[in-house]
Amino acid sequence: DRQGFAHFMLKEIYEQPEVVRRCLATYLKPDWNSDRDAALPATPFNLAFPEALFAVAEIQIVACGTSRHAGLVAQYWLEQLAGIPTRVRSASEFVSAPFPLTTNTLTIAVTQSGETADTLAAIEVAKKRRSQSDVSLQSWSLGITNQPDSSLTKAVDYTLPTLAGAEVGVAATKTFMAQLVVFCCLALAFAVRRRVLSPQQLVDTIAALRLLPDQIETTLKQQHEPIQTVAQTFTDVKDCIVLGRGMNRAIALEGALKLKETTYIHAEGYAGGEFMHGPIALLDAKVLVIAIAPAGNVYDQMLANAQKAKTNGAPLIGITNVTESSDRAVFDHQITVPAIDELLSPFLTVTPLQLLAYAIAVQRGLDVDRPRNITKTLIH
Numbered sequence: 001d002r003q004g005f006a007h008f009m010l011k012e013i014y015e016q017p018e019v020v021r022r023c024l025a026t027y028l029k030p031d032w033n034s035d036r037d038a039a040l041p042a043t044p045f046n047l048a049f050p051e052a053l054f055a056v057a058e059i060q061i062v063a064c065g066t067s068r069h070a071g072l073v074a075q076y077w078l079e080q081l082a083g084i085p086t087r088v089r090s091a092s093e094f095v096s097a098p099f100p101l102t103t104n105t106l107t108i109a110v111t112q113s114g115e116t117a118d119t120l121a122a123i124e125v126a127k128k129r130r131s132q133s134d135v136s137l138q139s140w141s142l143g144i145t146n147q148p149d150s151s152l153t154k155a156v157d158y159t160l161p162t163l164a165g166a167e168v169g170v171a172a173t174k175t176f177m178a179q180l181v182v183f184c185c186l187a188l189a190f191a192v193r194r195r196v197l198s199p200q201q202l203v204d205t206i207a208a209l210r211l212l213p214d215q216i217e218t219t220l221k222q223q224h225e226p227i228q229t230v231a232q233t234f235t236d237v238k239d240c241i242v243l244g245r246g247m248n249r250a251i252a253l254e255g256a257l258k259l260k261e262t263t264y265i266h267a268e269g270y271a272g273g274e275f276m277h278g279p280i281a282l283l284d285a286k287v288l289v290i291a292i293a294p295a296g297n298v299y300d301q302m303l304a305n306a307q308k309a310k311t312n313g314a315p316l317i318g319i320t321n322v323t324e325s326s327d328r329a330v331f332d333h334q335i336t337v338p339a340i341d342e343l344l345s346p347f348l349t350v351t352p353l354q355l356l357a358y359a360i361a362v363q364r365g366l367d368v369d370r371p372r373n374i375t376k377t378l379i380h
């Protein structure tokens with residue numbers, strides 16, 4: 001039931017505040033109250049793992065498509081926040097080129113459906129290599145999935161459900177958001193156990209996480225109309241470049257994937273700095289550039305990249321929470337999201353890209369929920 005929405009994709013985009021609320025209610029202890037930190041429990045997270053697992057030396061993430069993009073955001077959180085070396089590989093690539101065997105390793109498979117053949121094959125390869133090794137390797141596997149009864153759950157040691165509810169639209173939206181919440185709680189839980197996060201940082205981050213559902217709601221309310229207008233302007237664009245830095249590089253990849261699969265626009269996501277090393281030659285007045293530029297460490301560099309794109313004639317959309325008028329002048333169209341710590345910005349920068357892909361696909365008269373050539377789950 002689309003509950004009054006024109007398409008499942010739109011309904012699922014609008015369900016995201018509720019999905020985040022549900023995931024936080026599950027993974028955050030309700031008695032963790034940042035106003036009375038004296039009485040805080042040891043960890044604010046409901047994640048029952050053995051103590052040794054929290055001491056892993058390395059994390060390896062395997063996934064496909066949108067789930068892999070969630071893994072790339074997680075890589076940033078796990079490395080920069082929890083200090084754990086983390087690698088991400090497409091499950092289909094991992095099968096023929098697995099990561100070298102290491103001890104004290106947590107392998108995480110992420111899949112909305114829990115049935116994606118490549119991801120299941122990757123987890124089997126990881127397990128087989130572990131069991132055939134001469135050295136006894138201490139390692140664990142964890143599945144992050146929206147289908148707790150799936151084949152993935154049977155293949156891994158632990159499962160963290162994403163609690164997004166059934167996702168019908170072929171383009172993953174709310175399940176991506178739920179994967180981000182689970183990964184963020186996981187990275188924070190590691191950071192707490194490994195004592196690499198100050199109590200104040202933790203209290204602040206938990207408080208910021210709790211604001212997310214309302215902030216996503218605000219983004220949806222405030223940006224729905226402006227994004228319709230932008231979509232009308234760019235309905236017929238053939239090429240689009242999405243730029244992001246740091247964690248938002250993964251959101252650039254995800255935004256480009258949403259555009260590709262729903263609108264059939266040729267869209268590519270790049271790290272802002274890397275884009276300067278060749279791909280910028282693509283730009284002219286016909287190539288749309290979308291710059292993801294939230295306030296924070298990489299803001300100035302991102303703005304410089306955006307400025308450079310503009311100098312090369314490209315029309316420029318900015319997704320930002322910086323509203324100073326001088327900066328606004330850089331972007332031809334500005335999509336404003338609520339202010340948030342850079343660390344959590346992916347939660348807010350992804351929604352405008354989902355809405356934009358949806359709106360352009362509708363303008364183009366396409367079958368948004370069932371794009372050509374793809375199915376919801378890729379089972380060989």
Ligand code: M6R
Pocket residue numbers: 064065066067110111112113114115116119170171172173257261374376377378
């Ligand atoms: O069910 P999974 O998360 O394993 O699916 C992985 C990809 O096939 C999936 O994310 C695909 O890229 C989506 N159509 C993206 O919207």
